[in-house]
Amino acid sequence: MKALFANRMHVSFVVLGSLLILFIAVPLLRTVTASNPAVLWQTLLDEEVRGSMGLTFYASLVATGLAFVCGVPLAYLLARADFPGKQLVEGIIDVPIVVPHSAAGIALLMVFGKRTPLGQAFSLFGLKFVSATPGIVIAMLFVSLSFLVNAAREGFEAVDPRLERVARTLGASPWRAFWRVSFPLAWRSILSGMILMWARGLSEFGAVVILAYHPMVAPILIYERFESFGLRYARPVATLMILTCLLTFVALRLIARRKGKGA
């Protein structure tokens, strides 16, 4: 390990970098410490708050699950195969990161809205997206799937294709070589991509608000309380959300790291 204050350049970099860290940490800390524990507890007992937080975690989990099922195979192809238009596909995967999320919501509404062919087709199966949980799920999916696909692709790229070839000569079909060699070796990256995607989905506001203001996910609830009742009422919900997200995120990171070390 290199010393942090090795020379003057390091010292000035430390000062500059610290500004950013403080910029993140201070507002979060301020929010968390400003709330009186009794008020927090009361907020936690609020049926609406708990329902909304549960919905947020659940919808983001479903989105992550969907992205896992389709995104891991896609990531594998991007890591292993060469095909015309590959750069285009990679570009498309990154698009959700760059478009404004409210615009993404509008775009989804154009395809999954009530009067669109796709929207009507899904409604035959009792699935509606506008002002419904599936709408929240696809909004979260759209804006966060890049994280999972990119992380998984990097994970697969780090697996030497010759490991799969050895597995093949030892009697493994392509499927088995994938499940027994490539997937377990890329799992750590996939898992960290899933955590990132899930966390990104939790915090989504812009795309979700267009498709489904109700049922209310936590970010929208915070916004609504702020708009209708003011800062004092929005803050405890914000605090709860920050704390829960931080705790889950840290816990998942720790689990992922331990698993990575064990492998």
Add this chain to the structure above:
Amino acid sequence: MKGYGSVQVCDLWVDLEEFHLRQVNLDVAAGEYFVVLGPTGAGKTVLLEAIAGLHQPRQGRILIDGEDVTNVPPERRGVGFVYQDYMLFPHLSVAENISFGLKLRGLGRGIIEERVTAISQLLSIDHLLHRRPGTLSGGEQQRVALARALVVEPRLLLLDEPLSALDPGMREGLQRELARVHRELDTTTVHVTHDFEEAVALGDRIAVVNEGRVVQVGSPEEIFRKPDSEFVARFVGVRNIFRGEVRSGEDGYKVLPLNGVEVAVVTGLTGRVHASIRPEDIVISREPLQSSARNSFRGRIVDIADRGSVVYVTVRVPSAPQGKPPDFISMITRRSLEEMELKEGLEVYIAFKASAVHAF
């Protein structure tokens, strides 16, 4: 454990990024140890991977035991593959690596354990079974890779530069191990290398490849005595290579008799070995030499090959009447040749240190 499989490669063309195989024909007999020798980038790995079924050829056929396997996927070809850098599964223990292929075959636990134990004893890695590949030395990893390939009793063992990543000491050990394992199991082996000594030490026959083509096939002796192209001659180089049976001598030296000419060597090996002496290590003179070199012989110049600034002088040393007298090739500068006025038929003295003889 017996694996007999002949291999025929017929008119094989493969295109793979910058590597190309062009009209490759090979015929490897069952039980043979066949070495494919060539410089880096000659397409040796692609050839092995094509035999394993990992690349689809553009044209040509591959037969194993007479069965056309050109369109058979790798998992049904019955080949074992060992890469230069081991390619052990890092997420599995040594035992799990070795049993990987057996588990895929759905064998029972007892049988798997039995066969893993047998093969790891054969390769002296039975004390490593619970370790992770990352904690092993290069030599140990390569033994594990070899065990993993052999435990499924392949018809054919494919070795891609299996010794190149190892440091010299390890390399010699594992090279002998490969020879021993081949003697015991008789598995047909195709071994790819760029190292000529490795090829000579292990190969029953050698195929020299260059730029995706097979340029010469023959016994090691044929390849270095009668290179049939400029490329082979250059690639193999001018060498003194001998075969003989090492026995212990005096003063800590060992003796390698070459048709009655006894050469002192320094080596840990015993029994039948190959020995090479670099031409630049053999000193030539017209008078008997007074030096510390253990090996000093009188002979007659039978050939002088001019290579520009250097000259290769072949000296035949008289030996016991029944044997073929050994030829020693010495490299000297053109200037020394002129100063000593060396000519064919002239009697000269040659000398080299016992440590200049490399036994392998």
